[in-house]
Amino acid sequence: MSRLGPLSLTLRVALLLSAVSVASFLVVGTYLYQSLARQMSYRDDVELVGKATQIRRILSELPSPQAIVNDARPLTDTLFGHNDFMLKVEAPDGKQLLRTSATSRPLPQVESVPPQRVLTLDDIHDWVPAMGSGRMVRAVGLVGTGEPLQITLAREKSDRLRILRGYGSDMLLALGVGAVLATLLGYAIVRHSMRQLRSVIGKANDITASRLNTRLSLQDAPVELREMGAAFNAMLDRLEDGVQRLSGFAADLAHDMRTPVSTLMVETQVALSRPRTAEEYQTLLASNSEEYERLARMIENTLFLARVDNAQLALKRETLDLRAELQRIHDYFDILADDVGVRFTVESPPLQAEIDPVLLQRAVNNLVSNAIRHTPAGGTVHLSARESDQGVELAVSNTGAGIAPEHLPHIFNRYYRADAARSDHGHSAGLGLSIVRAIMELHGGNIWVESEPGASTVFFLSFRKAKNI
Template identity: 45%
Template sequence: MIARLPMTLTGKLASLYAIATLIILACVGTYLYRALASQLAARDDHELVEKIEQFRHILLETPDSAAIIKDKHRFIDAAMGHHGLIVMLVDVNGQTLMKNHDAAGALTPSQIVPIGQEPHPRLIWNWEYASGKTARTIVAWAKLDKAAEPVKVVVGRTASERTQLLADYLQEVLAAMIGASVLAALLGYLAVRRALRPLKIIASQAHSITAQHLERRLDAHLAPPEMQTLVASFNAVLDRLQDSFQRLSQFSADLAHDLRTPLYNLTMQTQVALSQPRSNEEYIALFSSSLEEYERLSRMVESMLFLARADNAQVALSVQALNAFNELQRIADYFEGIAEDAKVKITVDGQGTIAADPALFRRAVSNLVANAIRFTPAGNTVRLYLERGSTSNVIGVANPGSGIEQAHLARIFDRFYRADQSRSRSGSSTGLGLAIVDSIMKLHGGKVEVESVLNGMTTFRLRFPVKPPS
């Protein structure tokens, strides 16, 4: 079976343009054809009325029936000059006195115009003057000059001339329609091809966009107004794709760097330990150090798996109405020992409920509290609080410290990004804590915000919607 090749857009539009032109011309041609046929019929009927009036006038100057038979050419000459005209003069006895055509059809008119009444086109009827042939005919009584008996005048006109004229006109109309449709298809093809030229340029631009040239964009000025929105949307997709690609590249680089450090430490420690015999105490110290590195790798892998599941919406939420004060106090109690070691206090304020998944809520707030304790100078306080709103409830974690520079605020939720590079090698941090907080808030249909003043307060706000997503 031969597969059909798809028609190009240019060909489709040109074909549709030609078909539309053909339909319009057919409608116009049909209207003009009918109008011409109606006008020709009206003209013929008007000539029949005039002609029968002419013969009535001639018969008024004719003394009797014998004069008609004797001078037939007078009446035949009056009928000349009109193609397809049938004229017959019949006396009251049905005898034909004169005729200019071999019409053999039975003359049974529906109406005969009486003497003294003017003929009218509505009195014209179709007479079958021969087998299968008809003529528009009018019949009237005419008065002779001296004879008492009138004469029946029959004037008809065959449709042959009008039919031939209409046939010729129809052929011309059909030829014009076909020619105009072909011309419309050709002009439509050229016009569409010219109109689609900017799209070909845009397609060429799109073809040049590769992974190595994601910074390139489509030129919206080349697109027609109807497609500028599409081009702008495509450019927006490229912006997001470039940003995601850059983030992925940075993530891969950061991941390799963070995995390399513990793996390098494990390798070096093992090589040193195997270089010569060691005491039990030295092996125990080696195993303890290796265990820390393994735990760090385990936390990193666990965090990466959580982020992967969150990105693909594979984390099932179990949203409940949580007592915010009790939850924050539980988290504060958990970090009490760490806070005492850092000589930092934790306070909890606010009453109300939060619609959230309990486990994810605690994980998000715990990540923020752990960071707050780490960066809070000794002798200061980390504050946990609740702010209630009409559309969202806010959990805040605020702490004093050196603060975060504005250049880092937009990226601190990126994976493996650390604003404080001096702590990038800290074994207690994987660089994924804030990224996990951001993912947890997106799962809840909320968002995380940060506000920081250098050498002042740094505040993270978790906005949980009052009506969480189903």
Template identity: 35%
Template sequence: MRGPWSLSSRLALLFAACTAVVSLLAGVLFSRASEAHFIELDQQLLEGKLIGLRHALQDLDAEQAQRRLEDELSRQADLALRIKGSDGVRWYDSSIRIPARLPERPGLSTVSEADSDYRVLNAPLYPERAHSPQLTLLLDITHHQHFLQRMQRLIWLTVGLSALATALLGAWTARRALRPLRRMGVITGGVSAHSLNARLPEAQMPAELAELAHSINAMLGRLDDAFQRLSAFSADIAHELRTPLSNLLTHTQVTLTRERSLEDYREALHSNLEELQWMAQLVNDMLYLAKADHGLLAPNREPLALAEEVDVLLEFFAPLAEDANVRLSREGDGGLDGDRNMLRRALSNLLDNALRFTPEGGDVRVRIVDEVQRVRVSVENSGEEIPADRLPRLFDRFYRADPARQESRSEHAGLGLAITRSIIRAHGGEIRCESADGWTCFLIELPKLHQA
């Protein structure tokens, strides 16, 4: 089965069809104009002869009239005359080649018989008389018709040749014009997981393809970035799971090297259970992020008073803050429609993160600003500032702003902020981090939905 035609073939056929139509229309118009011009010339000639014949036959006897007629008609070989009486009886024929049947209506008409064509003009000999003999002038226009026929054949030949020439030129032009598109196909065809850094030369592309090339380059950039993140994510997962797995294997092997008491086995199992619980939490967090990446997080909307939700969390973290000698506070109030559990998890991650990096005697503050179209919630903590170049990566998975701050325990894998951003975005909001003047602030902006 034949596949679809190439773009070059389609353009070539389109050019050929357009040229053929234009040429045909021009030829038809020229042919009609030529035919109308010949009719006008023939009419002028016949009307001039009619006037001469009327003067020649004015008040003459039959013999004199015939001599005058022959003299007038002898001057133009392609002209013939028929005279009929008012009763329709034929009086005179200047030639035996005059067709037997001629139109009776007055005025100009065209008659074809055998291989000859005639322009016929019917008119009375004496227009002022009611019963006047009728003159029929015939002009042989066979040579005119042959000229028009040759011109029509020339028109068809011109149409065919111009269509063929345009098709060939159109195909050549289309192939040259589509060369950048083929180059784009070659470059994109070579893109693979190992060559996502390939880019199309936008500066060398025509204006019509430059925007497409820019879009493809942007897509390749996003794919490259996503692939690099995925590779780093896979490496981070392997790195995060390798340590607890090695601990489990080592601890289990050591425990099984010799007979131990029931209490020792119980302690070993309890230690392994902690590692397994952390690994289970890590896997659950990764599954949660995977759902967020595929847009599967669907918050349950219910009216929430943010001040109450924040106060519940501050009460939960109060013992930890007291042990670390950190002051907790909340300012402002606001309401929106959102998922209570998801928003509590997001704010809990931010408060936990703030408490871990607030020095002794520092402050953690939660500010709520209720605006017309949105609610702004900021979680601020005093302490060491985060360098500006690291702020954009804070929400990446497994990223830690300061590797030196990593705890010896593996309970914080660097997924908290990534999960928080996924929850905020699922609610249609945005989150960002600012760090300056001894304070680090995570600012959340959430749209306010209509409350029932």
């Protein structure tokens, strides 16, 4: 079996079908056979009782036992056409008055029914002839003069039972043919139904990275395959989305790296075109260093997102004192905010949460640095935390121009910048919010934004409660 490999599904179902049909044929056949056999042996017994009763009546009409010896015909006529019957009539002294033919084996000495009792089916006994089975009855019959005679009427297996045996073997033959037919038909039917599966395989073979838009049509698929087809299509959706994101990602990355690299290149080439003073070189290197920093940050952010995508980043949750964490972030950014004339406040009740501390810091840092950057001088940035129904909710709000509604659905996408034309765009890559979103997905939490153009913007992070994680 193991060398032949697993059986095909078609063959399995076909074999199962034939096993089921053989089993049901057998049960029904056996039942029919047995009920027929019961009926036939009942009729045989009724016939035996009938004949014995008839023989008793004929005896009662005879003038004397001697009449039997003189002419046995009235008695033998009752058995006319029934070669399997044997009739023996004996006088009380044991003298045999009539015997139609010898049985293949001696008859057993069963009880004889007295003359005054009517014969019933209970008076029939079994006996065992040389072949098969037999039935017999013994009864006392009275001749006209009142003399009792012993009647023995026996029968070897009747014609009816022989017919039954034939019926049985016919049935076995039909069963064999039926089983073979059921197997073949089952195989053909299952094979036919499997063609939908083969079409799925055909479609799957057609799919390549550049032809991911193929989908299975599910309208005329059988219900059982519809679910599998839907799963298959959903998998293709995800694959297509993944491949598209990947190629978009690569294109955006190349595009964004091109600007700083060409700036560096041009500046360096210009500087090299003629001799420069040490101060000029210093200025150039300082400007280059900024570009290098930007490149390094971009590469680091891209790598972080790639690692999240490849599920290589393991969460290291710790029970955090959220108020202390937020206070630390506040202290770090406060001087920076002060420099640009922005008021930065923090507010949190004592709260504990199971969060990866490094990732939490990274997410809040991204939101706060965005907020400070988009707040005009004199504005406010507010960082807060509170307990919510789901767990804990952090909010980073800032006053300022806000985000236009048309940008809101896109700001969490990689490389998306709502204000790409702004002068400071050279410092941003559009990766910050997509990193925050990736961090929230890793934690099984949520991120959303509410913005009132011309007034304020609030980013919310919600982490689930520790016990639900």
